[in-house]
Amino acid sequence: MGLIDERLAAILVCADCHGDLEELTDESVLRCVKCGLRFGVADGIPNMIVADATRAAG
Numbered sequence: 127m128g129l130i131d132e133r134l135a136a137i138l139v140c141a142d143c144h145g146d147l148e149e150l151t152d153e154s155v156l157r158c159v160k161c162g163l164r165f166g167v168a169d170g171i172p173n174m175i176v177a178d179a180t181r182a183a184g
């Protein structure tokens with residue numbers, strides 16, 4: 127089972143570069159495969175606000 131509804135996951139893209147997102151279940155984040163931005167997920171609701179997203183170091 128994913129972090130978010132699979133129908134939602136199918137349409138969501140990175141709010142910054144519109145790249146595809148992958149779910150990191152252990153960390154409850156959606157990570158952009160293109161730019162690496164990480165969007166937090168709380169109770170199945172992804173926070174797609176770029177200002178709230180973080181970039182992994184390195």
Ligand SMILES: [Zn+2]
Binds near residue numbers: 141142163
């Ligand atoms: Zn991106």
